[in-house]
Amino acid sequence: MNYLCLVYLAQDKLHACPDSTCFAFAEELRGSGHFVAGQALQPIDTATTIRVRNGQMSLTDGPFAETKEQLAGFYMIEAKDLNEAIHWASRIPPARYGSIEVRPVRELDISDIAATQATA
Incomplete structure (x- = not known):
């Protein structure tokens, strides 16, 4: 299962x-076979938030919400379960300075597409 470590x-x-240090950790993850993807992000002053309401798009400079901590990057890892994902996430070097949110990736339910195609 894949887990996103924010x-x-x-x-x-x-x-x-x-x-x-972050690069070395990513290399360690690669070597262990748990690395799927990862990137650091630019600071929040480079972000643009997009909202679409009633068919109208609005743009806002900056992040979605005011927070003390900002999303700085991510690691997508493959792990057998949440415990293994937490083990690897606890070793992510920036965890010493901030926090790591571990979230399982949800597969999209596209069964309605298959059903629609079968009747077409």
Whole structure:
């Protein structure tokens, strides 16, 4: 099963963990066979939030919500269960400066597409 590990850091902690340390951890994950994907993100002042309401799109500079910690990056990992995902997430270097949210990836239920195609 895949798990998304979201890395959250306060603005003043964004560079507390050297990139080389995060890169080395990603290499360790790759070597273990648990790495699926991962990237660091630019600071929140580069973000754009998009909303569509009643067919109208609106754009807002910045993140979706005001928070003390911001989404700084992610690791997508493959793990046999939540406990194994938590084990790897606890080793993500920025966890020492912020927090890591571990969330299982949900597969889309596309059974209605298959049923529609079968009747077409």
